[in-house]
Amino acid sequence: MTKPRRIKSLVKTVPDGTQTAAQHKALEWLKERGGDGMFDRWGKVVAQGERSMALKATWYNLQELGLVEVYMAPKRRIRVTKRN
Numbered sequence: 001m002t003k004p005r006r007i008k009s010l011v012k013t014v015p016d017g018t019q020t021a022a023q024h025k026a027l028e029w030l031k032e033r034g035g036d037g038m039f040d041r042w043g044k045v046v047a048q049g050e051r052s053m054a055l056k057a058t059w060y061n062l063q064e065l066g067l068v069e070v071y072m073a074p075k076r077r078i079r080v081t082k083r084n
Contacts, residue, residue, distance in 0.1 A: 016067070017083075023062055026054035027080070030068065035080035045078055 018024040029052055030037060030045065037047030043056035059078055062068045070078050 017065055018062070018067065019065070022054065022058050023065075023067075026052065026058050027062060027067055029054070030078070030080055036077070037079075038077045039075070 016024065016027060018027055026045075030047060033047035033050060037045040037052070039056065039059075040046050040051070045052040045054065045059060059068060059070070063070050063078075066083055067081060068078055069081050
């Protein structure tokens with residue numbers, strides 16, 4: 001009988017405060033493009049003419065963590081907070 005293998009955690013602790021790899025990639029993507037963008041009608045963020053592949057839920061999770069700020073009615077723009 002073989003020993004069961006231990007599965008290492010897939011999520012690494014990142015010093016920027018993100019909880020998942022998707023959140024970290026989305027935050028880095030936004031920082032690389034000036035830290036400011038807007039939501040298009042499909043819920044994707046557009047920054048400096050490029051469209052993010054992150055889901056809108058990922059951005060709202062980052063907002064709950066205080067890493068990004070969604071502003072301007074009706075929640076159309078997004079920017080990195082000063083915490084980053």
